[in-house]
Amino acid sequence: MEKLTQRSKQVVNKEMTFSERIYLPAIFKGLAITLSHLFKKKVSLNYPEVKRDYSAVYRGQHVLKRDDEGRERCTACGLCAVACPAEAITMEAAERSKEDLMNYREEKYAATYEINMLRCIFCGLCEEACPKQAIFLTDRIVQPEDNRGSFIYGKDILVETRDSRVDITKRQVWTLNEEAKS
Numbered sequence: 139m140e141k142l143t144q145r146s147k148q149v150v151n152k153e154m155t156f157s158e159r160i161y162l163p164a165i166f167k168g169l170a171i172t173l174s175h176l177f178k179k180k181v182s183l184n185y186p187e188v189k190r191d192y193s194a195v196y197r198g199q200h201v202l203k204r205d206d207e208g209r210e211r212c213t214a215c216g217l218c219a220v221a222c223p224a225e226a227i228t229m230e231a232a233e234r235s236k237e238d239l240m241n242y243r244e245e246k247y248a249a250t251y252e253i254n255m256l257r258c259i260f261c262g263l264c265e266e267a268c269p270k271q272a273i274f275l276t277d278r279i280v281q282p283e284d285n286r287g288s289f290i291y292g293k294d295i296l297v298e299t300r301d302s303r304v305d306i307t308k309r310q311v312w313t314l315n316e317e318a319k320s
């Protein structure tokens with residue numbers, strides 16, 4: 139019969155030799171492979187003490203951006219939630235009052251905005267769907283937690299503060315530049 143692959147092996151039901159029965163050659167062969175790895179370059183790091191460099195376009199924890207005047211860019215349009223394949227984003231919209239003029243750029247804003255980091259697959263579609271350049275993925279790592287509830291990130295975690303902006307210039311910088319021109 140024609141072989142299906144070149145890797146197929148004919149099984150032979152022959153008696154095992156003495157050395158095969160005591161496994162010693164196989165054990166020494168395994169130890170030699172283990173020893174050879176001691177002298178090879180390590181591929182692992184002592185995380186979290188040592189962290190590797192991430193790509194500039196690494197897709198990690200999201201940030202909700204503010205504009206140059208410190209107002210939240212998000213207008214709670216919901217497009218990111220619709221685009222999200224993991225249904226990880228939820229929000230509630232509210233209308234901006236006169237007192238809120240300094241806080242929100244548009245007449246409508248997100249009173250609540252939540253991302254379930256356990257659902258998120260970091261695909262970046264929310265970022266692409268956003269017409270306001272309000273949401274970006276960053277090179278920050280989502281921190282481990284010991285309970286599921288802590289992985290629901292609200293605005294307190296997602297929105298950047300006025301004093302410490304999250305640098306996303308290496309990600310989709312052209313979108314911000316285009317907007318600045320318009």
Ligand code: SF4
Pocket residue numbers: 218221222223224225226227253257258259260261262263264265
């Ligand atoms: S990165 Fe993808 S999965 Fe995560 S919130 Fe955005 S659209 Fe949803």
Ligand code: SF4
Pocket residue numbers: 211212213214215216217218219229267268269270271272273
């Ligand atoms: S982050 Fe962008 S897409 Fe999502 S609700 Fe806000 S403005 Fe709309």
